[in-house]
Every structure is written in C-alpha cells, then in structure tokens.
Amino acid sequence: MGAAAAGIRIQLLGPVRYVSPAHGALSPGARGPQAVLAALALRAGTLVTTSQIVDGLYESDPPPSARRVVVNYVHRLRSRITPDRSHRAADGGAAPEVIESAAGGYLLRLPPDSVDALRFTRLTEQARTAAADGTPESAVALLEEALGLWQGPPLAGLTGPYAHAQRQALTEQQAGALEHYLELLLECGRHADAVPGILSALDLHPYRERLHRALMLALYRSGRTADALAAYDRARRVLDEELGVDAGPALKAAHAAILAGEAGAATPSPGRPAARGAAPPATAPAPAGVPAAPAVPAQLPAPPADFTGRADQAAALARTLTGTADSTSGSAVDSGDGGSPAVAVITGMGGVGKTSLALRTAHAVRGRFPDGQLYAELRGADGDPVDPGDVLGGFLAALGVPPARVPARTADRAALFRSALAGRAVLLVLDNAVSVAQVQPLLPGSGRCAVLVTARALTAMPATATLPLDGLGPDDAVALIGRIAGAHRIEQEPRAVAALAEVCGRLPLALRVTAARLAARPAWSVEALLARMSDEARLLGELRAGDLAVEAAFEMSFAQLDRAHARAFMLLSLPHRTEWDIEAAAAVLELPCPDAEDVLEALVDAALLETRAPGRYRYHDLVGVYARAKARAGLGGRQRLDAVVRAVDFLCAGVVRAVLASQPLGKPLTNECHPRRSAGPDVGEGPAAVAWVRGALPALTALVEQAAACDDADAVALAVDILALMPCFEESVPLASLVRAAADLVPAAQRLCGDDHVGTAHFAAGVIHRNHASSDRSRDHLLTVLELFGETPTLADGSRRFLAVLFALSMLAELYLERGDFAAARTCAERSVALAEATGDRRLCARRRTVLLQVEVRDPGRATDLARIGAECRELAARFTGETDGEWLMTVLMTEAHSFFQDGRHTDAVRHYTRVLEQARASGHGRIETESHYRLAEALLAAGGTEAALDHARRALEGARLAQEHLLTARGHQVLGQALRHAGQDTRATGHLRRARALYRELGLRADAEATSALLNGS
The missing domain is CATH 1.10.10.10 (Winged helix-like DNA-binding domain superfamily/Winged helix DNA-binding domain)
Incomplete structure (x- = not known):
C-alpha cells in the first residue's frame, strides 16, 4: 500500500x-x-x-x-x-x-x-x-x-x-x-451574515478596498444606509490618513450607487468571465473587378513603450475588432462582404490615454488583418478638424490607387475607398475624431474590415462597442510613474509616489509629465515635487515638461465651447462639490432644469465633465483645477462669489424642506431660516427627506467649510442655518464630519453677521461638538448661547433665539449628566421644561420633561423615587405613541429601562432595552440602536448573561465606529472591556478599557476616565 x-x-x-x-x-x-x-x-x-x-x-x-x-x-x-x-x-x-x-x-x-x-x-x-x-x-x-x-x-x-x-x-x-x-x-443574499466577517477581515486587511466596498453593500442591503455611508467615510479616511491615497473607482461607484439608491442588485461574482462571442463567419471572396493593391499599407504608429495597465479594456476592444471571444487564436477575421465592419470607439477627456490604448490594441490584432492597417489623425495641429476628403486621398494612395484616378468630390472618394476595400481585411485607426460627419465617409463597407476610433466624445456614432475611458487604477498609475521615473522611486518613497499619482488624478498624461520631470531631476525627491504641486494655483504649471502639458489638452476642448457653455463650465467648478445633480446645477447657473441639463450634457460631450449615472455629473480633479483657473481669469470676483452663495443657498433650502418634511417641530425650527434665492430640491417626505440629507452630507460639509472661508455675510448666514438644523438628523446621519465646519463658522459669523446668527453658530458648534469632539468646547459654546440670547427668552424675541436657548439648556443638561454634575444637569433641564411650558406646546413640553427624567433616573440623590419615574415614563410614552413621535418614544422607553436598571431589576431592564432595540432597528434610528446595544450589554452583565453581553457589546462598538461618534465609541469599548473581563479574557479587556479611557479624556469626561482607570486597576 x-x-x-x-x-x-x-x-x-x-x-x-x-x-x-x-x-x-x-x-x-x-x-x-x-x-x-x-x-x-x-x-x-x-x-x-x-x-x-x-x-x-x-x-x-x-x-x-x-x-x-x-x-x-x-x-x-x-x-x-x-x-x-x-x-x-x-x-x-x-x-x-x-x-x-x-x-x-x-x-x-x-x-x-x-x-x-x-x-x-x-x-x-x-x-x-x-x-x-x-x-x-x-x-x-x-x-x-x-x-x-x-x-x-x-x-x-x-x-x-x-x-x-x-x-x-x-x-x-x-x-x-x-x-x-x-x-x-x-x-x-446573505447580507447581514456577511457584516461580522467583513469587519473581522478589515481588522486584518484595513487597506483592501474590495472589503470596504463589500461592507458598504452588505450594510446598505441590510437596511442600514447611514451605516453604509459612514463605512465609506471611514474607508476613505483610512486610505487617506494612513496611505495618502483616495478611494478607488469601485469604492466610489458603490458610494454613488448607495446615494442614488441603486446598490440593491446582486453583486457579480469576481472572476466571472464575460459572455463569449460567436465564431467568425467563413471568408468571402473579394468582389470581381477590383484590382489588388500593389502594397499592403502598414501605417500604425508605434504604441508607447511604457504603456501600462488597461489589459481588460484592450482585450475587450480586441474582441470587438476581431469578432471573436479570443483575439489570440491567429485566424483572420472574416464577416463576409454582406456584413458591416466592426467599429469600436474609445472616448474620454484629453490626456486620458485614448491614443495609447488604440495603438496598443491595433498592434495586438494587426495579424488578423493581413491586407493592411491604415491610420489617420483627424485633428490638425491647430485643433481644427481635418477634412475627411483629404484623409481619403491619403488612404487611396496607400491602397495603390493612382493619383489620376482619385476623384475630386469627397463622396466619390468615399465610394472608391469602399470599393478598394471590398473583400479585404484591413484595420483602420481614426485618431482624435471630432464628429460623426467627419468619420462617416471614412468607414469601409467590407465586413472583413474593422475600425477603431478615438474621440473626446462622439455622440450618436453607430458603433459595435463604445468604451468610455477613465484614469488608470491606483496600482497602474504608480507603475507608470515607476516605468518613466525609475522603479527606485517607488522603492524609496512608496507613499509619496502613490500620493503623486492621486494628485495627477491618475490621468496618464499628467502621470507622464510628472514622471518625466522626476526622471530629468534625479536630485529631487518625490516629496519635494508633491510640495510644489500642493498649491492649486500653480498645479497646472507644474504639470508641464517640455512639449507635454496637461493644460494644453484641456484647452483644446474648452476652445470649442460657446460663451454660455464656457461660463457654465467655469461657474460650476467654483462651489466645493464633488458631484452635481441637475437641480443643484440649475440653481447655480440660474437656469430652468431642462436647460441646465442640456448644458451639462454639452459639457459631457466636450469631455469636460464626466457622468457616472443619469443626472449625476462631476469634474475630473485636474479638469476642475483647470476650470477654476479659467474662472479666476474670465469671471469677476462678485460673479465667482455669487456662484458659491447660490450653491449654499440651494442646499440650505433643501435642508429646510427636509426638516419640514420629516420633523414634528419642523415649522418652528425653520421659521426664521430664509434661503434667499432657491426653492431647493424636491426632497420627498419622511424617510425620503432624511435620505436626501444623507446623500447631500458630503456636499453640505464641503460647502459650509467653503462658506466659512469666503468672507461673505450671506454665505456665512446660510451656512449657519444649515448647521443649526443638521442635529435634527443626528439619529440617521453621522455629524462627525461637520465638527471642523462648525468650529470655523463661529469666528466667521462673529466677523460678518449679527447677534442672531452669531448665537446660532455657537448653538450649532455646541451641539455638533457634543459626543463628537470636546465636551468642554461644547459646554462653552452652549453657555455662550445663553449669554447672547438670555436664559429666559420668549417667543416674542423670535423663534430662533427662543429655540436656541431651549435646546441649549437641554443639551447642557445632557452634557452635565454625562460629566456626573447632576445638580447642574437638573437645573438646566428644569429651565428647559419651564420655557417649554410657557409656550403651551404639549409636544415640546413632553420632550423637555423626558430630558428631566433622564437626569432624575441617573442621579443618586434623586428627589423622585424610581417607581414614580417609571410611571411618568409610561405616561409620556402613551403621548408620544399618539403623536407618532417615534424618536422620543424610544427615548422615553430607554429612560424607563434605565429606571429598572437603577432599581436592580436587571431582567426587566433587559426586556425594555430589547424593545427599544427592536424599534430602533425597524425605524432606522442608528444611534439609538447602538446605545441600546451597549445598555443591553451593561444590563446583561449585571444579570449574569456574559455571552449575550459580549455579543451586544461588540455590536455597540461596531455601530459607534460606523457612526463616528466618540462618546458612543468610548462606551462601546468600555462595556466590551467589562464583558471580556467577565469572560476571563483579561488581555483583550485591558486593550478596550484603555481605548475607552483615552476617548473619555479626549472628550473631557474626567469622571468616566477615572472610573475606567479604576476598572483597569481592578477596583
């Protein structure tokens, strides 16, 4: 054997x-x-x-x-x-x-x-x-x-x-x-099952974009859209902060699909081969009476020796041109004279590498076209289109037609050209086509021929296949720099080279220019060149080496625009938006939506805008830099500033409409927010309005930061109103990205606006810093609101001032409660209740009363016994149920669960926390869901359910990380550390408790930090 x-x-x-x-x-x-x-x-x-x-x-x-x-x-x-x-x-x-x-x-x-x-x-x-x-x-x-x-x-x-x-x-x-x-x-379809595995895999492989993309899709398809968007932000931050690179195309595409609500389809299995085409038909004989050419033309220029990447695109083009699934078989193409020639079109912006790919592909398949290869550049040195009649004259000469037999008229030359190619297998490469009318006369009639066309755009061109070309992938972009500047550059400064590729937008022309400059300057480090390119005002000047210049590639397209389209191209580059929809562009351009869409599509046709989905448009990074340079030269300062103000105004109007459509107190909250120019987008009702805010968050963040820096009172006032309303969506939208904007807006408002907006800016900063940044800064901002607006305003002072003070008092009560200052928390909560009662608004009173109960239930020196607190919670729950106020219903149920926990009734607490968790999960309130997990973990530990506590603690930490909320993250680490210690895993427990303590210290929550230190010391 x-x-x-x-x-x-x-x-x-x-x-x-x-x-x-x-x-x-x-x-x-x-x-x-x-x-x-x-x-x-x-x-x-x-x-x-x-x-x-x-x-x-x-x-x-x-x-x-x-x-x-x-x-x-x-x-x-x-x-x-x-x-x-x-x-x-x-x-x-x-x-x-x-x-x-x-x-x-x-x-x-x-x-x-x-x-x-x-x-x-x-x-x-x-x-x-x-x-x-x-x-x-x-x-x-x-x-x-x-x-x-x-x-x-x-x-x-x-x-x-x-x-x-x-x-x-x-x-x-x-x-x-x-x-x-x-x-x-x-x-x-096992989306929820995949989430824990993906998170574990990301712990081992934090830089693999496929995993980040899978997490986004798994969360989205599990009904956790906010978490999916937060996962994208986290991935982008990890890649940026730790690798210095931007998210890749697949990650960005998944993000865009989620924002557009189009990420619900099943994910194709990686590696699944494309459908295989049919075998080529048998060869047909050449038509009688056409003389054979005395020579076989071979006009293809050589492809770049440093051609990098594009393997999939080249293979797809080869299949199209040869009519086979496998372009390496070596047999000649023959579709018969009765068929049409294969026509493949490569489109894309200037500098994206269309010609390089076309030549690479043409050389790869030229053996399949034994009767020759023809090549023509269809744009002259001055940028003007070449006359197709002149091109046909050259082609006929190359095919052996005597000059005396070449007709004068273009149509007659085209007919003779088709006759000369009848029955022959010839490949044509038509480079830099300008229009369909220019290309049409150059197309052969023989099905044995094939045509490869490159163009910035070629609308309505009849083609077998059209390939829109983007920049290179991250790895290929780095490899191209290495091939030109030397592989030692990648070995010595890998992160800097990757960052350089991103600054170049992974555009092959820009990569070649920068790599050529490095090759010519061996004493320069990559970091030094990066530093020179960090200033946008000089970036295009740095992207020039000898005859190569990125700006010249864009200038050719810009020169073809009429005045209206050129103005739109410049204006839309000024607001800090990475993507435009039609409504937002219409607001900035001051056009009706149909007219704005026509303009956007014209810019796409000119290869100056990209569109990844219907109704969505964006600039390539370098095209955006070029557009802003043109705007600085071609538009006045007030024109440029007004474009930004209109963009901020549009988003402010959208946020106001979303608050009105989704918040029970929407009317008083937005009463004094007045967008000046725009009615805003159609945001829908209820959940749809919240979804609109989620999708708009990146643009909101960037534009509010831009408004804070643009020295315009209108822009700052609109940005302040946006930030003051964003806490309405805290349960569904991660607000951590707005911390910097909130901090920047306060001095801007102080410099440019009146007291109303200054106080509102402090209020927004106080709310957004709470739980996300510094507890001390949050308190200082909220106390400033009380100083500016007084502690007892009335509605006669205006709803802006009254509500800012009312909510500031509630926020201060919660903040003091987290800091363990129960007396101050109770004072602020009682003041907020008194203000609400003065309005006679029962809903407002019920919400403020809930905040006071939250203080009472956690105060060891409470004046109200726990049984009475539980009874009041149930009364308020009945009211919120009748008013369909779901968020506050869950809040008061959570407070009742706290009362059971404080009373030592841990089993009852577990049951009530579970009820809140189920409601939060069903209604999409991510923050309450996360808080429910960590509260459940605490209660289960007290009740002796260590295994279940571990599960909820892990889910709490996962949700807190996705929400990017520091306080929830600290709570998650703390309770997971406690659960691990109960499970006997002391080493892992210590790591989580240390991270919790560090976050508490960062937030300024000294009592929590000291309590965590006590846990670490075993007391």
Missing part, C-alpha cells in the same frame, strides 16, 4: 506539521527540516532538485556545506515522517518512503490533496469555476472549506527566500479568497 494510503498529511497553513492517523499532528523538527519539508510539499509529486532547495534556504551565497545540510535535513525528516508500518506495499514488501531520492533531488510521494496549501488552492479554483457557472452557493461552501484549513500565518517562523516568497503568495491568496467568499455571501 502506498504512502497516500498511509493517510499522512502536511500542514503548511500555520505552523508546519505532518499529520499521521496513528499519532496526530507532529512537528517535523527544527526550522531547517521544516523549510525543506515545505519546499517539497508545495511541489508534492514533483522532483525538487537539491540546488533548488539550497537556493530557497539561504538569502545570500550558501556555504560549501549547504548540500550536506540538505541531506542531513532529509534524513531527519525520513526518521520522523514514516508511513504506518502496518501498511504494506502492494507486493507485500515494506511501505515505501514518503520522501524519495531521485536524480539530483527529492520527491514527496503524496497526492496534492494531502498538503493543505495545495488543497486550499484547488478549492479556491473550484469556487471560482462554480461562481462563473452561476452556482454561488456551491462556491461559498467550497471557500468555507478552503478558509477552514488555515490555522495561522502560513509557514510560520520559517526563514529563507523561498519560504518568504511562498508566505507572501499564500497570504495574498487567503486575502483574495476571503474577499471572494464575502462577496459571494452578498450575491447569495
């Missing part, structure tokens, strides 16, 4: 071990024998020479004794790894050796499946095949089996170049398989 039958297996996915049926998992000895076993196992069944083993063991020149060392290691392995002696060979003799000697080396006599690393590879390949065949459930099962083989870092502890290279390869394979597995879970 052979070695395979002896049941020996080799484990490499973790510590190196061999496993026998009789003895289980055993070590094969010291690190040297382990490394030899790994080298043989990874090539099981194949001869591995002694020289290969030696090369894999030693980093530099091996010692003279290296071969003897290998022989010794093999001897040791054989003494340990032996088949079960109860098994015999087929002829009755002794069982064969597992490690056999062969000519010049050794062979591990085991089947591949006996080695876990090889079995892992086989299973992942089978999973890819299953996914491609449309059976994702089978692929998931295969990947679960594959990933279950891992027991730690592969080839753990082994040194040497071979082990190092294989460890890197296996680790990358594991990460790829894990990504594939999680994406397949999404394809199978």
Whole structure:
C-alpha cells in the first residue's frame, strides 16, 4: 500500500506539521527540516532538485556545506515522517518512503490533496469555476472549506527566500479568497451574515478596498444606509490618513450607487468571465473587378513603450475588432462582404490615454488583418478638424490607387475607398475624431474590415462597442510613474509616489509629465515635487515638461465651447462639490432644469465633465483645477462669489424642506431660516427627506467649510442655518464630519453677521461638538448661547433665539449628566421644561420633561423615587405613541429601562432595552440602536448573561465606529472591556478599557476616565 494510503498529511497553513492517523499532528523538527519539508510539499509529486532547495534556504551565497545540510535535513525528516508500518506495499514488501531520492533531488510521494496549501488552492479554483457557472452557493461552501484549513500565518517562523516568497503568495491568496467568499455571501443574499466577517477581515486587511466596498453593500442591503455611508467615510479616511491615497473607482461607484439608491442588485461574482462571442463567419471572396493593391499599407504608429495597465479594456476592444471571444487564436477575421465592419470607439477627456490604448490594441490584432492597417489623425495641429476628403486621398494612395484616378468630390472618394476595400481585411485607426460627419465617409463597407476610433466624445456614432475611458487604477498609475521615473522611486518613497499619482488624478498624461520631470531631476525627491504641486494655483504649471502639458489638452476642448457653455463650465467648478445633480446645477447657473441639463450634457460631450449615472455629473480633479483657473481669469470676483452663495443657498433650502418634511417641530425650527434665492430640491417626505440629507452630507460639509472661508455675510448666514438644523438628523446621519465646519463658522459669523446668527453658530458648534469632539468646547459654546440670547427668552424675541436657548439648556443638561454634575444637569433641564411650558406646546413640553427624567433616573440623590419615574415614563410614552413621535418614544422607553436598571431589576431592564432595540432597528434610528446595544450589554452583565453581553457589546462598538461618534465609541469599548473581563479574557479587556479611557479624556469626561482607570486597576 502506498504512502497516500498511509493517510499522512502536511500542514503548511500555520505552523508546519505532518499529520499521521496513528499519532496526530507532529512537528517535523527544527526550522531547517521544516523549510525543506515545505519546499517539497508545495511541489508534492514533483522532483525538487537539491540546488533548488539550497537556493530557497539561504538569502545570500550558501556555504560549501549547504548540500550536506540538505541531506542531513532529509534524513531527519525520513526518521520522523514514516508511513504506518502496518501498511504494506502492494507486493507485500515494506511501505515505501514518503520522501524519495531521485536524480539530483527529492520527491514527496503524496497526492496534492494531502498538503493543505495545495488543497486550499484547488478549492479556491473550484469556487471560482462554480461562481462563473452561476452556482454561488456551491462556491461559498467550497471557500468555507478552503478558509477552514488555515490555522495561522502560513509557514510560520520559517526563514529563507523561498519560504518568504511562498508566505507572501499564500497570504495574498487567503486575502483574495476571503474577499471572494464575502462577496459571494452578498450575491447569495446573505447580507447581514456577511457584516461580522467583513469587519473581522478589515481588522486584518484595513487597506483592501474590495472589503470596504463589500461592507458598504452588505450594510446598505441590510437596511442600514447611514451605516453604509459612514463605512465609506471611514474607508476613505483610512486610505487617506494612513496611505495618502483616495478611494478607488469601485469604492466610489458603490458610494454613488448607495446615494442614488441603486446598490440593491446582486453583486457579480469576481472572476466571472464575460459572455463569449460567436465564431467568425467563413471568408468571402473579394468582389470581381477590383484590382489588388500593389502594397499592403502598414501605417500604425508605434504604441508607447511604457504603456501600462488597461489589459481588460484592450482585450475587450480586441474582441470587438476581431469578432471573436479570443483575439489570440491567429485566424483572420472574416464577416463576409454582406456584413458591416466592426467599429469600436474609445472616448474620454484629453490626456486620458485614448491614443495609447488604440495603438496598443491595433498592434495586438494587426495579424488578423493581413491586407493592411491604415491610420489617420483627424485633428490638425491647430485643433481644427481635418477634412475627411483629404484623409481619403491619403488612404487611396496607400491602397495603390493612382493619383489620376482619385476623384475630386469627397463622396466619390468615399465610394472608391469602399470599393478598394471590398473583400479585404484591413484595420483602420481614426485618431482624435471630432464628429460623426467627419468619420462617416471614412468607414469601409467590407465586413472583413474593422475600425477603431478615438474621440473626446462622439455622440450618436453607430458603433459595435463604445468604451468610455477613465484614469488608470491606483496600482497602474504608480507603475507608470515607476516605468518613466525609475522603479527606485517607488522603492524609496512608496507613499509619496502613490500620493503623486492621486494628485495627477491618475490621468496618464499628467502621470507622464510628472514622471518625466522626476526622471530629468534625479536630485529631487518625490516629496519635494508633491510640495510644489500642493498649491492649486500653480498645479497646472507644474504639470508641464517640455512639449507635454496637461493644460494644453484641456484647452483644446474648452476652445470649442460657446460663451454660455464656457461660463457654465467655469461657474460650476467654483462651489466645493464633488458631484452635481441637475437641480443643484440649475440653481447655480440660474437656469430652468431642462436647460441646465442640456448644458451639462454639452459639457459631457466636450469631455469636460464626466457622468457616472443619469443626472449625476462631476469634474475630473485636474479638469476642475483647470476650470477654476479659467474662472479666476474670465469671471469677476462678485460673479465667482455669487456662484458659491447660490450653491449654499440651494442646499440650505433643501435642508429646510427636509426638516419640514420629516420633523414634528419642523415649522418652528425653520421659521426664521430664509434661503434667499432657491426653492431647493424636491426632497420627498419622511424617510425620503432624511435620505436626501444623507446623500447631500458630503456636499453640505464641503460647502459650509467653503462658506466659512469666503468672507461673505450671506454665505456665512446660510451656512449657519444649515448647521443649526443638521442635529435634527443626528439619529440617521453621522455629524462627525461637520465638527471642523462648525468650529470655523463661529469666528466667521462673529466677523460678518449679527447677534442672531452669531448665537446660532455657537448653538450649532455646541451641539455638533457634543459626543463628537470636546465636551468642554461644547459646554462653552452652549453657555455662550445663553449669554447672547438670555436664559429666559420668549417667543416674542423670535423663534430662533427662543429655540436656541431651549435646546441649549437641554443639551447642557445632557452634557452635565454625562460629566456626573447632576445638580447642574437638573437645573438646566428644569429651565428647559419651564420655557417649554410657557409656550403651551404639549409636544415640546413632553420632550423637555423626558430630558428631566433622564437626569432624575441617573442621579443618586434623586428627589423622585424610581417607581414614580417609571410611571411618568409610561405616561409620556402613551403621548408620544399618539403623536407618532417615534424618536422620543424610544427615548422615553430607554429612560424607563434605565429606571429598572437603577432599581436592580436587571431582567426587566433587559426586556425594555430589547424593545427599544427592536424599534430602533425597524425605524432606522442608528444611534439609538447602538446605545441600546451597549445598555443591553451593561444590563446583561449585571444579570449574569456574559455571552449575550459580549455579543451586544461588540455590536455597540461596531455601530459607534460606523457612526463616528466618540462618546458612543468610548462606551462601546468600555462595556466590551467589562464583558471580556467577565469572560476571563483579561488581555483583550485591558486593550478596550484603555481605548475607552483615552476617548473619555479626549472628550473631557474626567469622571468616566477615572472610573475606567479604576476598572483597569481592578477596583
């Protein structure tokens, strides 16, 4: 019986071990024998020479004794790894050796499946095949089996170049398989199941964008849109702060789809092949009477020697041009004279690499066109279109038509050209086409021909396929810089090179320019060039090297615009928005929406705007820089400022409409907010309005920051009103991104606005800093509101002042409560109740009364007994239920649960917290859901339910991180640390408690920080 039958297996996915049926998992000895076993196992069944083993063991020149060392290691392995002696060979003799000697080396006599690393590879390949065949459930099962083989870092502890290279390869394979597995879970509709696994994977691989994208889609499809958007912000921040790079196209596309509500479809399985085309028809004979050309034209210019990336696009174009699924087969294309020629069109902005890709593709397929290749540049040196009649004259000459036979009229030349190509297989490359009318006469009639056209835009061009081209991917962009400036640049300054690629917008022309400058300046560091390019005003000047200039590529498109379109192009670049919708653009351009859409589409056709989805438009980063430079030169200062004010005004109007559509107190809250120019967008009602605010948050953040810096009173006042209303959406929209804007607006309002807006700016800053930044700064801002507006205003003083004081008192009550200052918290809460009662508004009174109960229930010196507090909570709950005030209903139910917890009735507390959790989850109130998790964890720990407490504590921390709220994050770390300590996991508990303490200190919550220190000290 052979070695395979002896049941020996080799484990490499973790510590190196061999496993026998009789003895289980055993070590094969010291690190040297382990490394030899790994080298043989990874090539099981194949001869591995002694020289290969030696090369894999030693980093530099091996010692003279290296071969003897290998022989010794093999001897040791054989003494340990032996088949079960109860098994015999087929002829009755002794069982064969597992490690056999062969000519010049050794062979591990085991089947591949006996080695876990090889079995892992086989299973992942089978999973890819299953996914491609449309059976994702089978692929998931295969990947679960594959990933279950891992027991730690592969080839753990082994040194040497071979082990190092294989460890890197296996680790990358594991990460790829894990990504594939999680994406397949999404394809199978198991969105909620995928979230914990993705979060765990991100702990190991925080920079893998596929994982961040999968998390966003899993959260969105689980009904957690706010969490999905927060996950994008976190991914973008991690990539930016830790790698210095922007989110990639796939991540941004997922974000845009979520914002547009279009991310609900199943995720295609990675690696699934495209549909294969039909085989080419048989060759048809050339028409009779057409003379053969005396020469075969070969006019293709050489492609760039440093061409990088675009493999998928080149392959797709090749398939289109050759009419096959596999452009490498070598057989000639022939669609017959009765068919139409294949026409592929590459479109994109200037500098994106259309010509390079076209030439690369054309050279790749030219063997399929044995009758020649024709090339024409359709734009002259002055930027004007070349006459198609002149192009046809050149083509006919190249095809052997005597000059005397070339007609004068373009239409006649086109007819003769089609006749000359009849029955021939010729490839045409038409570069930089300007219009369909220019291209149409140049198209052959023979189905054996193919045409590849490049153009910035070619609207309504009849084509077999059109490929819109974007910038290079991050890795390809870095690789292109390395190919031109030298690979040592990447090795010496990898992060700086990646950042440089992003500054260049990954536009091939810009990358070539910057790389060429570095190549010509070997003494310059990449960091030095980055510093020069950090100033937008000089960026375009830096993107110039010899005859290469990025600005010139854009200028050609801009020169074709009429005056109205040129003005729109400049105006829309000024507000800090990364994306425009039609309504927002119409507001800035002061046009009706249909007219604005026409303008936007015209700019897309000019390759000066990009559109990733219907009704959504954006500038490429460098085009935006160019547009702002043109605006500074071509528009007056007031014109530029008014564009920004109109953009802020539009968003302010949208926020006002969203508050009115979704908040029970919307009318008084917005009574004195007056957008001046715009009616705002159609935000919908209820949840739709909240969704609009979520989608607008990036633009709101950027524009409020811009308004704070633009020295215009109208812009600042509008921005203040926006920020003052944003806390209405705190439960569904992460406000952490607004902290900087809130801080910047206060001095701007003090400089430019009256007391009303100054006080409102302090109020907004106080609310947004609470829980997200500094407790001390929040308190100072809110106390300033009371100083400016007085502590007892009336509605006669204006709703802005009255509500700012009312809410500031409530916020101060909550803030003091978190700081453990119960007397101050009670005073502020009672004042807010008194103000509300003066209005006679029962809903307003009920909300303020709830805040006072929150103080009472947590105050150890409370004047009201817990039973009475619970009764009042139930009375208020009935009122909120009748008024369909869901958020405050959950708040008062949470307060009642607190009363049970404080009274030692932990089981009742768990039941009530669970009720709040279910309601929050159903209604999409993410913050209350997260708070419910950590409160449940506290109550469960008190009730002795450690395992359940651990689960809720982890969910609390996950939700807090996604919400980017520091206070919730601190609470999550604290309760998880406590739960882990209860579970006996002291080391992990200590890490979480330390992080909680650090956050409490950052927030200025000294009592919480001291309490956490006590937990760390074991008291």
